[in-house]
Amino acid sequence: MKPIATTRSATGIPTGRLALWWVVGSEIVIFGGLLASYIMHRIGHPEFGDYAAHTNTWAGALNTFVLLTSSLFAVLAHQAAEKGDGRKAHRFLWYTIGGAVTFLVVKGFEWTHEIHQGYTITANAFWSFYYTAAGLHGLHVIAGAIVMGVVAHKAKRNEELQRVELVGIYWHFVDIVWIFLFPLLYIAK
Amino acid sequence: MSASPEAADGHHTNYVKIWAILLVLLVISVLGPLLGHRTLTLVTAFGIAGVKAYIVAAHFMHLKTELKIASYILVTMVALMVLLFMGVSPDVMKHDGRNWNNDAAKAETHRAESAHSAAGAEH
Amino acid sequence: MASTADHADHADHAGDAGHAHHEPGFVKKYLWSTDHKMIAMQYLFTGMVMALIGGYFAYAFRMQMAFPGQHVPGFGFMAPGEYNGLVTSHGTIMIFWVAMPVLLAAFGNFLIPLMIGCDDMVFPRLNRLSYQIFLISAVVLVASFFVHGGPFGGAWTAYPPLSAKAEYNLTPLGATLWLVAVALEFVAFLLGGINFVTTAMNARAPGMRMWDIPIVIWMIVLASIMFMASVGPLVAGAAMLLFDQTLGTAFYDPARGGDPILWQHLFWFFGHPEVYVVLLPALGIVAEVMTVFARKKLFAYKTVLYTAIATGILGFFVWAHHQFIAGIDPRMANVFTVTTVLISVPIGEMCFVYIATLYGGSIRLTTPMLWALAFLAEFLIGGVTGIFLGASGSDIYLHDTYFVLAHFHYTFFPIAIIAVFAGITYWYPKMFGRMLNETLGKIHFWITIVGFNMAFIPLFICGAAGDHRRIYDYSSFPDLAKPYLQNLRILATVGTIVILFGQIFFLINFFRSLRGGPVAGPNPWRANTLEWTVPSPPPHGNFAVMPTVYRGPYEYSVPGREEDFWPQNLPD
Numbered sequence: 001m002k003p004i005a006t007t008r009s010a011t012g013i014p015t016g017r018l019a020l021w022w023v024v025g026s027e028i029v030i031f032g033g034l035l036a037s038y039i040m041h042r043i044g045h046p047e048f049g050d051y052a053a054h055t056n057t058w059a060g061a062l063n064t065f066v067l068l069t070s071s072l073f074a075v076l077a078h079q080a081a082e083k084g085d086g087r088k089a090h091r092f093l094w095y096t097i098g099g100a101v102t103f104l105v106v107k108g109f110e111w112t113h114e115i116h117q118g119y120t121i122t123a124n125a126f127w128s129f130y131y132t133a134a135g136l137h138g139l140h141v142i143a144g145a146i147v148m149g150v151v152a153h154k155a156k157r158n159e160e161l162q163r164v165e166l167v168g169i170y171w172h173f174v175d176i177v178w179i180f181l182f183p184l185l186y187i188a189k
Numbered sequence: 190m191s192a193s194p195e196a197a198d199g200h201h202t203n204y205v206k207i208w209a210i211l212l213v214l215l216v217i218s219v220l221g222p223l224l225g226h227r228t229l230t231l232v233t234a235f236g237i238a239g240v241k242a243y244i245v246a247a248h249f250m251h252l253k254t255e256l257k258i259a260s261y262i263l264v265t266m267v268a269l270m271v272l273l274f275m276g277v278s279p280d281v282m283k284h285d286g287r288n289w290n291n292d293a294a295k296a297e298t299h300r301a302e303s304a305h306s307a308a309g310a311e312h
Numbered sequence: 313m314a315s316t317a318d319h320a321d322h323a324d325h326a327g328d329a330g331h332a333h334h335e336p337g338f339v340k341k342y343l344w345s346t347d348h349k350m351i352a353m354q355y356l357f358t359g360m361v362m363a364l365i366g367g368y369f370a371y372a373f374r375m376q377m378a379f380p381g382q383h384v385p386g387f388g389f390m391a392p393g394e395y396n397g398l399v400t401s402h403g404t405i406m407i408f409w410v411a412m413p414v415l416l417a418a419f420g421n422f423l424i425p426l427m428i429g430c431d432d433m434v435f436p437r438l439n440r441l442s443y444q445i446f447l448i449s450a451v452v453l454v455a456s457f458f459v460h461g462g463p464f465g466g467a468w469t470a471y472p473p474l475s476a477k478a479e480y481n482l483t484p485l486g487a488t489l490w491l492v493a494v495a496l497e498f499v500a501f502l503l504g505g506i507n508f509v510t511t512a513m514n515a516r517a518p519g520m521r522m523w524d525i526p527i528v529i530w531m532i533v534l535a536s537i538m539f540m541a542s543v544g545p546l547v548a549g550a551a552m553l554l555f556d557q558t559l560g561t562a563f564y565d566p567a568r569g570g571d572p573i574l575w576q577h578l579f580w581f582f583g584h585p586e587v588y589v590v591l592l593p594a595l596g597i598v599a600e601v602m603t604v605f606a607r608k609k610l611f612a613y614k615t616v617l618y619t620a621i622a623t624g625i626l627g628f629f630v631w632a633h634h635q636f637i638a639g640i641d642p643r644m645a646n647v648f649t650v651t652t653v654l655i656s657v658p659i660g661e662m663c664f665v666y667i668a669t670l671y672g673g674s675i676r677l678t679t680p681m682l683w684a685l686a687f688l689a690e691f692l693i694g695g696v697t698g699i700f701l702g703a704s705g706s707d708i709y710l711h712d713t714y715f716v717l718a719h720f721h722y723t724f725f726p727i728a729i730i731a732v733f734a735g736i737t738y739w740y741p742k743m744f745g746r747m748l749n750e751t752l753g754k755i756h757f758w759i760t761i762v763g764f765n766m767a768f769i770p771l772f773i774c775g776a777a778g779d780h781r782r783i784y785d786y787s788s789f790p791d792l793a794k795p796y797l798q799n800l801r802i803l804a805t806v807g808t809i810v811i812l813f814g815q816i817f818f819l820i821n822f823f824r825s826l827r828g829g830p831v832a833g834p835n836p837w838r839a840n841t842l843e844w845t846v847p848s849p850p851p852h853g854n855f856a857v858m859p860t861v862y863r864g865p866y867e868y869s870v871p872g873r874e875e876d877f878w879p880q881n882l883p884d
Contacts, residue, residue: 003432004858005425005515013256015434019510021259025266026502026540032270033545033581037281037552037563037574040274044282044294045569047301061219068215068245072208075249079204121561124301125569128561132552172249176242183234187222269541269628276632277577279641286641293566301569 020166024173027140031177034136038129038184051126052189054119059110060186063103064178070099071175074148074168077155081165086158093152093164096171100145107138130185137181140174207248214241346436347852351443352422353743356736358450359414365454366405367812369398374767378798378805380785392784393482396465399782401457403468404490407586408497409450411728415593416501416539417446419735420508420532422743426843426850427526429517429859429881433507442503449496456489464490467782469579472564472572476556488557495550498543505536517842517881520861524880526841527616527865531596534624535589542585542628549578576638580631587723588627592620594731595662598684601738602666603866604839605681606673607876610866611665619658619665626655636704637711645704652702659695663688674869679753683734686761687726694722697772712782715775718768725764733757733818740822741836745848746829752821759814767807770800838877841865845881 006015013021042048077092111131121131144167151163214237221233247253252260284291284298336345345351368386373395375384383389390398421439425432433439456463464486466474475491478484512533516525552563553575562568564575603610610616629651636645666688675681697719700706710716733756740748771779774797779786786792786801835844842859843850859881867878 003430003434003436003853005430005432005511006434008430008434008515010516011256011258011513013259013514015510015514017255018259018514019435019506021262022506022509022540025262026506026544028263028266029270029541029544030547031544032267033273033578034548034552036270036274036277036545037548037578040278040282041569041571041574043278044284045298045301047298047305048569050301050305057219057222061215064215065212068208068211071245071249072204075204121555121559123562125562125565128552128555128563128570132555132561132563136548136551169250172245175249176245179238179241179245183218183238187218187230187234189222266541266544270545272628273545273577273581276581276644277574279644280573280577280639281571283641286643288642289639291566291571294569294571297567297569 014162016162016166017169020169024169027173027177031133031136034129034133035180035184038133041125041129042184042188045125048126049189051119051124052185054114054117055130055186055189056110056113057186059106060182063106064182066099066103066106067175067178070096070103071172073099074171078165078168081155081161084158084161086155086161089161089164090152090156093148093155093167097145097148097152100141100148103141104138107134133181134185137174137177140177144171144174202248204249207244211241211244214244344440346432346440348421348425348433348436348439349743349850351439352418352420354443355413355418355421355446358447359410359418362405362409362413362450364815366402366410367815369402369405370808371812373398373402374805374808376784378802380787393462393465395784396467396782397457397463397483397486400465400467400490401453401463404453404494406724406728407468407590408494409453411590411724412497412501413446414732415590415597415728415735416508416532416535417443417504419528419593419597419739420504420536422739423526423843424508424511424529424532425515426742426846426854427529427841427865428512428515428520429842429855429861430511430515431853431855431858434511434515435507438503439507442500442507445496445503446500449493449500452489452496453493456486456493459485459489461486469583470553470575471579472553472556472575475575476553476564476572478557484557488554491550491554491557495547495554498547498550501539502543505540508536509533509540516861517858518860520880523613524861524864526596527599527610527613528593528596530617531592531599531620534620535592538585538592538624538627539589542582542589545578546582549575573635573638573640576635577632580634581628584631584634585624585627588623590727591659591723592623594687594727595620597731597735597738598666598687599669600839600841601680601684601734602669603868604738604837605676605678605684606670607676607868608669608673609868611668611671613864613866616662616665619661622658623655623662626651626658630655630702633702633704633707636707649702649704653699656695656699656702663692663695678737679748679750679757680734680738682754682757683730683737686757687730687734690722690730690761690764691726694719694724694726697722710775712780713775714771714779714781717781718771718775721768721771725768729760729764733760736822738837739843740825741832742843742848742850744826744829745832746825746827747832747836748825748829749821752817756814756817756821759817760811763807763810763812763814765807766810767804770804770807774800774804835879838875840867840877840879842880845879 009015011018073092073095077089077096080088080092119127121128148167148171151160151167154160155164218233218237221237222230224230246263252263279286284294342350342354372384372387372390375387376390376395381389421433461483464470464475464481464483466481466487470491474480475487478487481487512525512529552561555561556563556565562570564570564572566572599610599616630648632640632644632648633652636648697715701710701716701719737748737753740746777792777797779792779797783789786797832848834847837844842861845859846854846856861880862883863878863880865880869876870878
């Protein structure tokens with residue numbers, strides 16, 4: 001049973017979505033703090049460019065493609081939910097989760113290769129930033145996938161369909177973070 | 190949950206088309222460094238990242254049709270990060286200035302660069 | 313805590329007397345409740361317990377300062393490492409586990425739904441989760457006192473490399489637990505803050521315009537937004553420090569491409585707005601109390617609001633004034649000096665607004681009003697001494713001395729103790745349905761105020777004389793071991809003991825009045841805001857009929873009306 005408070009909407013934005021904008025806002029400053037720290041180190045330390053040469057641009061590009069595509073599925077799920085088609089939304093959400101899993105698998109291969117070459121998180125500040133930034137993003141991918149599973153489970157029975165949009169917005173945010181991580185960690189060499 | 194302004198937009202937006210645009214931008218950003226021009230690479234890498242982020246935010250996140258307050262929240266947060274960068278970078282990004290030196294950072298850069306060129310000479 | 317629960321149980325039964333529904337069990341009611349009022353009580357009592365721990369630590373290390381190397385009654389002999397641990401834990405506890413949970417979470421949870429006229433927070437289960445994470449964080453912090461090596465002793469600011477490497481701080485487990493506790497606490501307040509802001513934005517009663525929201529709600533919401541916007545970089549920074557501690561990463565190690573000053577920036581980018589995060593709710597509480605007991609409309613509601621927003625924005629531009637001698641770029645020091653001096657303008661303006669509110673009012677010197685007035689007077693001293701520290705030139709001399717310590721105690725004590733007592737004594741009738749004893753309240757007030765000034769005025773002098781902070785024993789420093797300085801230190805220690813002694817009266821008053829106080833009735837102070845229109849304590853769901861708002865919250869002594877107050881929900 002939801003309190004009356006939850007059903008009110010003085011701003012005109014539904015409560016769940018309004019809260020989600022604040023969630024995304026507070027995530028922007030978490031990633032922003034980390035990335036700002038990375039960028040100033042990257043500019044201040046020309047040797048970071050030599051380290052970055054060991055990252056695999058193609059793996060990064062593949063993962064960008066995977067996340068962009070999963071974002072498309074997330075927005076298609078939202079479109080289906082808006083039309084009240086919970087089953088279709090459920091299916092698209094699972095495609096999105098598939099994207100998340102693919103992303104993590106690619107990351108796993110990539111990291112294994114780099115660690116075998118001796119580029120561990122303790123090697124130097126570049127690799128510390130590399131694993132921490134991508135790892136924090138990876139945690140968000142995992143969290144998003146889990147939440148999406150829960151939402152999909154409900155959506156299948158046409159319950160709480162508004163959550164499809166909310167988890168989608170979160171997923172697009174995770175996508176945007178990667179859109180910036182990709183050039184920062186892979187392209188700028 | 191379909192707020193009225195968004196429903197009007199939502200049905201007409203061709204999400205697959207937007208996705209295709211994003212993929213084209215991705216290809217450009219990957220191919221950018223092959224041109225071998227530093228400034229150009231920065232543009233194709235970060236300029237395009239900005240464009241991609243805008244497209245995802247505006248069309249997939251529906252910020253275009255959401256009430257303005259949501260965009261204000263997010264833009265404020267981004268602006269604060271720019272502020273953080275401006276305040277912190279003079280100390281971290283540079284290794285010397287008026288009456289100060291960051292000897293440890295200079296030494297590390299020097300060490301890493303010479304190690305790198307030594308490794309390059311071996312090849 | 314058992315007796316506390318009993319009392320609260322009793323008070324709740326009094327409120328629920330009219331309801332026939334089944335009473336939930338103990339666990340469901342006190343530990344698993346989603347009711348915002350119960351969560352507020354949980355935050356309040358946790359904060360009070362933590363305050364006692366923090367106060368005990370203050371007693372122990374002040375005794376060491378006054379009588380170095382001697383046996384401290386109730387503690388024993390203190391080793392230098394223990395001293396560092398106590399000082400660090402005192403600071404951490406008082407900021408993160410007392411000021412934040414009480415000012416923001418307890419008052420926020422209790423007041424927001426009641427004052428904006430809705431039945432609960434918009435996300436009650438998220439609210440419960442927020443408290444549970446907070447409780448775990450408190451447990452983790454307390455656990456760090458007992459681990460091998462003792463609690464973290466690298467100051468509440470935790471600058472690396474001291475905090476990053478076990479071979480420097482000698483508290484490998486304590487440092488990690490400290491960091492985990494602080495990080496969990498941030499998560500708890502992020503969840504809580506999102507809830508507060510969304511509730512206040514979306515769930516207001518019909519008819520409540522922007523200008524009808526009580527100032528204290530505005531302040532709590534602005535503080536929550538500031539917290540959310542400033543804590544992110546430190547969350548990232550804390551993860552980086554945690555990795556430096558446990559994995560051996562290189563974020564703060566300049567020999568491997570990192571930079572220790574980065575932590576200082578990330579910390580103070582949060583740490584300075586944090587001052588305003590706790591200051592704004594305190595100012596809000598004072599505004600509520602002053603208008604009610606001056607029986608006068610708040611002077612310039614919109615000015616208060618705009619200055620609060622200006623403070624909130626400017627609060628993000630001043631952080632590096634904590635780092636003037638840390639080796640930051642001198643040109644940045646100029647910028648931050650200017651912004652720091654600028655921010656005293658809106659805060660000063662706010663003080664004038666409050667004085668103007670008092671002017672010509674029919675002032676009743678009840679206990680809450682005394683606390684509110686004391687807040688203005690004492691905070692003024694804290695603000696004025698801040699100018700010396702905000703100006704980079706004088707800060708070079710005063711930095712990291714007891715002058716700084718006295719300065720920020722003159723800001724934080726009014727915020728976290730004086731304003732909180734104003735709030736507790738003012739809303740106690742609403743929270744528990746009983747009145748506090750005025751005589752005990754006034755005894756408590758005067759002892760606390762006298763003890764506070766006795767403790768910290770001497771420290772201004774010590775600091776100006778050169779007492780450096782975080783020194784275990786001054787007897788080996790010839791310039792600082794002089795008798796007059798030692799006498800001042802003893803005086804400050806006596807002041808600390810007086811403050812702690814005074815709290816006995818508060819505890820007696822608090823717990824005795826839960827059962828024995830006169831029944832308060834819904835509106836003992838004849839106040840306007842919505843929480844005073846419901847029974848005390850408010851039943852589950854708060855309002856029997858959801859209220860509609862017709863006017864602003866501060867319509868006191870309106871000419872032409874028989875009564876000197878005009879509740880917000882009363883139709884014309």
